[in-house]
Amino acid sequence: MIAVAGGKGGSGKTTTTVGLARAFSRRGAPVVAADADWDLPNLVELADETGEPVATPESTRETSDPRDASTVLGVARGERTLRVDRSAPVVLGAPGRPRERDAATVFADLDDVVPADTPLLLDCPAGASPDVAAPLRAADRCVLVTPLHRPALRDAVKTAAIARRLGCPPLGVVVTRSRSVPDAVSELFGCPVLGQIPTKSPVPLEDAAVEAAYDVVAAEIVETYGDDRWRIA
Structure with missing residues (x-):
């Protein structure tokens, strides 16, 4: 399980969760992405708006709450x-x-x-709020997401420290809305930069350059962490 975490809201966590999930899928892996930001959930909405309708689980019995259909709770x-x-x-x-x-x-x-050979991504709440602790405790590793703005970097560093204390060390950093990344970023976080995602608006995930950038990040994660864990074609 990999938590996708960051600092301030709007840093690109949800976009990165969807982008990575699709990149893993393009590499032939079965993938599950789950919304762990329960106060401000938008993972399913973003996935639906930026591609084919998302795959959803099938019902095996009537749920106690219809709103839990196809949710993390219904599956769990x-x-x-x-x-x-x-x-x-x-x-x-x-x-x-x-x-x-x-x-x-x-x-x-x-x-x-979720099968052990399937990448499972958790889209975490923003910042260092108490709600971020649950997905970070549950996950094995995390991916940090941040733009190159001082307040966002500062908050993402705090999130990285919390993740390490909770036994969820970072695999690396994804830098959003950037064409290049200074070497100091890797030193700041104490982990490698997995890739940079260019600025493409208003719908980044529909842009070929953004898709290619997430393919690079996914390849880095597979090579350094998932190659002997996940079912990659």
């Missing part, structure tokens, strides 16, 4: 059958009543349900 509790394949990532939304759920338990149960 066994109410939805997770059918992952290589054609498109499965994207899971936030639960219907997030404050009634123990996030740590849900993420642990989700990790048990």
Whole structure:
């Protein structure tokens, strides 16, 4: 399980979660991406708006809350059958009543349900809020996301420190809205820069240059971490 974490809101975490999920899928991997930002969930919406409709789990029995259909909670509790394949990532939304759920338990149960050879990405809350602790505790490693703005870098460094304290060391940094990255960024975070994502608006994920940049990041992650863990074609 890999947590996609960062500093301030708007740094590009959700875009990176979707971009990486699709990049892994293009490499032939079955992929699951789950929204761990339950107060401000937008992972499913972004995925739907920027590509083919997302793959969703199938119901195995009636859910206790219809709003939990095709969500991280529905899959974690066994109410939805997770059918992952290589054609498109499965994207899971936030639960219907997030404050009634123990996030740590849900993420642990989700990790048990998703096959071990399948990349599982968690789109984390922004910053160093208490809510970010649950996905960081559950994940094995994290990917940090930040633009090259001083406040965003400062907050992302705080998030990196929290991740390390929670046993979720960073695999590296994805720098968003940038054409080049100074060497000092790697030194600042104490981990490699996995890649930089160019500025393309208003819909970055529909741009070929952005897609190619996420392919580079995915290749780096597979080479350094996932090659002997995941089912990559």
